[in-house]
Amino acid sequence: MTFGYNRQILRVDLTRRKIRVEKPPESFYRRYFGGRGVVTYYLLKELGSAIDPLGSRNILVFAPGVVTGAPIPGGGRNSVGAKSPLTGAYGEAEVGGFWGAELKHAGFDGIVMKGRAKSPVYLWIHDGEVEIQDAQHLWGLDIGDSQEIIRKDVGERLARTAQIGKGGEEMVRFACIINDLKHAAGRVGMGAVMGSKNLKAVAVRGHGGPEMANPEKLKELTRWIVDNLEEEHGKMHEYGTGAAMKEGVLSGNLPTRNFRDAEFPDPEAISAQAIKDTVRIGMEACYFCPVRCKKVVKIEEPYAVDPIYGGPEYETLAAFGSNCGINDLKAICKANELCQRSTLDTISTGNVIAFAMECFENKLLTKTDTHGINLTFGNVEAMLQIVEMIAKREGIGDLLAEGTMRAAERIGKGAEKFAVHVKGEEVPMHDPRLKRGLGLGYSVKPTGADHMNNLHDTWTKKMPSFGIVEPVPLEDLGPKKVRLYMYKVNFEIIKNCLLLCDFVHWDEDQIVEIVRAVTGWDSNLWEIMKVSERSINMARAFNIREGFTRKDDWLPDRFFHPQTSGPLSDTAVDPRKLENAKSIYYSMMGWDQERGAPTRAKLEELDIPWVADKLGLSWDAS
Amino acid sequence: MIQVKAYGILKKHLDGKDKAEFSLERGSTVSNLFRKLRKTRSDRWMVVVNGKIATENTILNEGDIVSIFEAIAGGTCTWNLEKRKFSRNAFLAEYVNMVS
Numbered sequence: 001m002t003f004g005y006n007r008q009i010l011r012v013d014l015t016r017r018k019i020r021v022e023k024p025p026e027s028f029y030r031r032y033f034g035g036r037g038v039v040t041y042y043l044l045k046e047l048g049s050a051i052d053p054l055g056s057r058n059i060l061v062f063a064p065g066v067v068t069g070a071p072i073p074g075g076g077r078n079s080v081g082a083k084s085p086l087t088g089a090y091g092e093a094e095v096g097g098f099w100g101a102e103l104k105h106a107g108f109d110g111i112v113m114k115g116r117a118k119s120p121v122y123l124w125i126h127d128g129e130v131e132i133q134d135a136q137h138l139w140g141l142d143i144g145d146s147q148e149i150i151r152k153d154v155g156e157r158l159a160r161t162a163q164i165g166k167g168g169e170e171m172v173r174f175a176c177i178i179n180d181l182k183h184a185a186g187r188v189g190m191g192a193v194m195g196s197k198n199l200k201a202v203a204v205r206g207h208g209g210p211e212m213a214n215p216e217k218l219k220e221l222t223r224w225i226v227d228n229l230e231e232e233h234g235k236m237h238e239y240g241t242g243a244a245m246k247e248g249v250l251s252g253n254l255p256t257r258n259f260r261d262a263e264f265p266d267p268e269a270i271s272a273q274a275i276k277d278t279v280r281i282g283m284e285a286c287y288f289c290p291v292r293c294k295k296v297v298k299i300e301e302p303y304a305v306d307p308i309y310g311g312p313e314y315e316t317l318a319a320f321g322s323n324c325g326i327n328d329l330k331a332i333c334k335a336n337e338l339c340q341r342s343t344l345d346t347i348s349t350g351n352v353i354a355f356a357m358e359c360f361e362n363k364l365l366t367k368t369d370t371h372g373i374n375l376t377f378g379n380v381e382a383m384l385q386i387v388e389m390i391a392k393r394e395g396i397g398d399l400l401a402e403g404t405m406r407a408a409e410r411i412g413k414g415a416e417k418f419a420v421h422v423k424g425e426e427v428p429m430h431d432p433r434l435k436r437g438l439g440l441g442y443s444v445k446p447t448g449a450d451h452m453n454n455l456h457d458t459w460t461k462k463m464p465s466f467g468i469v470e471p472v473p474l475e476d477l478g479p480k481k482v483r484l485y486m487y488k489v490n491f492e493i494i495k496n497c498l499l500l501c502d503f504v505h506w507d508e509d510q511i512v513e514i515v516r517a518v519t520g521w522d523s524n525l526w527e528i529m530k531v532s533e534r535s536i537n538m539a540r541a542f543n544i545r546e547g548f549t550r551k552d553d554w555l556p557d558r559f560f561h562p563q564t565s566g567p568l569s570d571t572a573v574d575p576r577k578l579e580n581a582k583s584i585y586y587s588m589m590g591w592d593q594e595r596g597a598p599t600r601a602k603l604e605e606l607d608i609p610w611v612a613d614k615l616g617l618s619w620d621a622s
Numbered sequence: 623m624i625q626v627k628a629y630g631i632l633k634k635h636l637d638g639k640d641k642a643e644f645s646l647e648r649g650s651t652v653s654n655l656f657r658k659l660r661k662t663r664s665d666r667w668m669v670v671v672n673g674k675i676a677t678e679n680t681i682l683n684e685g686d687i688v689s690i691f692e693a694i695a696g697g698t699c700t701w702n703l704e705k706r707k708f709s710r711n712a713f714l715a716e717y718v719n720m721v722s
Binding site for chain 2: 248253434456458461475
C-alpha cells in the first residue's frame with residue numbers, strides 16, 4: 001500500500017502516438033520525491049547531450065510531487081521540465097492552479113512526452129484513461145477559446161488544462177505553459193518545447209487519487225493556516241504580490257528602465273493597492289488554498305482586459321511597468337492579459353522589450369528596424385504593440401522572440417551591455433546590487449537568473465534552526481553569506497520537489513509533518529534536505545554535460561555598475577567578490593573549481609552514482 | 623537633530639507618525655538609532671540614509687534623514703514581524719494605517 005502517489009508515470013510517444021504506463025518502485029519516489037527530482041532524473045537518463053531543444057529528441061516532463069493533490073494549502077502544483085530553448089541548459093518551471101492536483105487525482109504522478117506529433121494534438125486524461133486527440137481546430141487560438149472548445153469536445157466542463165497559445169506555437173524561446181488560463185509555468189521556454197512537439201494542451205479530469213497516510217494530521221495543518229491566516233498571510237491575502245512598490249523605489253530594488261535607473265514617478269500607481277482600488281474584481285485561490293492571493297482584474301476601456309486571464313503579479317507589474325518606464329496600470333494589465341492569451345513569460349517579455357527600448361534610445365535600433373515604432377521608454381502603445389508582435393513573431397517581434405541574449409548578438413554594436421540576462425534567461429525584478437546573495441544565486445542557479453527559492457538578503461539574514469544564529473549583513477558576499485545562501489537554497493528547493501507553494505509559509509517542521517502525513521514515511525528534515533540537494537546536483541550535472549562551465553556562472557555587466565541615481569547610485573556588485581563567492585560555494589557544495597562540476601564522491605554520497613557515470617567521473621578525477 | 627521617516631507598519635515606532643526628530647550622541651550609528659526606536663529590532667528592517675542604502679554601522683550626522691521600512695518578499699512587505707496574534711479589528715486598524 002502506498003500513500004501520496006499512484007505509482008504510475010505516463011509515457012507518451014507523440015511521433016508514434018503510443019502511450020504506456022511506467023510503474024516505478026517506492027524507492028524512486030523516496031529518492032526523488034517528484035518535481036525537479038523527477039525532471040532531472042528523466043532528462044539525465046533519456047536525453048543525449050547537445051540535442052536541439054526545439055527538435056523532436058527533446059522530452060517534456062510534467063511532474064507534480066508526492067504531496068501534490070493532498071488536501072493541504074499550496075499542494076496543487078507541478079513542475080514542467082525540458083532542455084531549455086532559451087538557455088540551452090536545464091529547463092524547469094513550476095506552476096500553481098489546479099492542474100497538478102487533478103493529474104494526481106486522475107491516477108498519474110507525471111507525464112514524460114517524447115517525439116513530435118505530425119499535426120497538432122492534445123492529450124485528454126481522465127480517471128486513468130488517456131487519449132491523443134486532434135487539435136488542428138485549436139491551433140492558433142487564444143487559450144481561453146481553446147479551453148472552452150476542449151471542454152465541449154470531451155464533455156467535461158471541469159476539465160483542467162495546461163496549454164500553449166500563439167507564443168508557444170510560434171516557439172518564442174520564452175513561451176510558457178499556462179494552467180487553468182492564469183497560472184504560468186513561466187520561465188525558460190517550456191511552452192516553446194510544447195509547441196515544437198505540436199502539443200496544444202493536456203486536459204485532465206480525475207475523481208480518485210492516492211490515499212493519505214494520516215488525513216487527520218493534514219486537517220490539523222490546514223487548520224493552522226486558516227487560524228493564523230491574518231497573522232501569517234494577511235497581506236498576501238489582501239493584496240497578493242506587488243504591494244510594496246514604494247518600498248521598492250526607496251531601496252532601489254524596483255527595476256527601472258532596463259535596470260539602469262532608480263527614479264520612477266508615482267510607483268504606487270502600479271501597485272497591488274492601486275489594482276485593488278481600481279480594476280480588481282476579486283481574488284482567487286489555487287487548489288485547497290485559503291491564502292487566495294491571485295488577483296482578477298477586469299477593464300473595459302481604453303483596453304478590454306478579460307478577467308478569465310486573472311491579473312498581474314509583482315514581476316509583471318515591474319517588468320512591463322517600471323522596467324519599461326511605464327506607470328500606466330491599465331496598459332500593464334493589458335500586457336499581462338496578452339501574454340496569458342498567447343502564453344508568453346511576462347518577466348522575459350517585459351525585460352526583452354526594456355532591452356529593445358534602451359537599444360532604441362542608443363540608436364542601436366532605429367525606426368527602420370521597428371517598422372516605424374517609436375520604441376522609447378515610457379511609450380505605452382509601443383510596448384503593447386511589441387508584445388503582440390513577439391507572440392506572432394512579426395517584424396522586430398521575431399528578433400525579440402529569440403530572447404535578449406540572441407537579440408543582442410544579432411544587433412551587435414555593443415548591444416550586449418544592455419542585455420540583462422544570465423545564461424540567456426532574462427533577469428527577474430529583484431536587483432543584486434541590493435541583494436548580493438541573490439546575485440550569487442542568479443549566477444549559479446541551473447536555469448539562469450531565477451529569483452524563486454533564492455536568497456533574498458533583505459528578507460533572510462539568519463536561519464537559527466539551521467545553525468545560522470547571527471544575522472549576515474546585506475552587503476556581505478563572503479563565506480557567511482555563501483553559507484546562508486547554500487543552506488537556504490538547499491532547503492527551499494524541496495518545494496520544487498514536493499511541490500509546495502512559496503507563498504504558503506510552511507516552516508521546515510511543518511513541511512516534514514506534511515511529508516510524513518501524506519506518505520507515511522518516517523521522514524525528517526535531514527532526509528528532505530538531501531532530496532533537495534540531490535536535485536540541485538542533478539540539475540548541475542545536466543548543465544555540466546551540456547558543456548556549461550565556471551565562466552557561465554556570471555552576472556550581466558549592468559550589475560557591476562551603480563544605478564544612475566537613488567539608493568544604489570554609489571554601490572554595485574564587485575566582480576572579484578562574486579568570483580570568490582563562487583569558489584567558496586563550489587567548495588561547500590562538493591563541486592570542483594574548474595567547472596563547478598559535482599565530484600564523484602559528492603554524487604556517491606547523494607546515492608546517485610549513475611549521474612557520476614553519465615558525466616564520466618572517476619574516483620581519481622574527484 | 624536627525625529626521626526619521628517611517629513607512630507602512632513601521633510608523634508605529636514613531637507613535638503612528640510619518641516622521642519624527644531625534645537627537646543622538648556624536649558618532650552614533652544606525653544601530654544606536656534602532657535601539658532608541660525600540661528595544662529589539664527585526665532583521666527585516668531596511669534603512670536608507672540621505673537617499674542611500676545604509677547598514678547598521680553607518681554613522682549618523684547632524685541633519686541626516688533616515689528612512690525605515692520593511693523588507694520586501696514577493697514584492698509585498700511582511701505583514702507582521704512579531705508573529706502577534708491580533709483580532710480582526712486590530713488587523714483592520716493596521717491595514718488602514720498601511721494604505722493611508
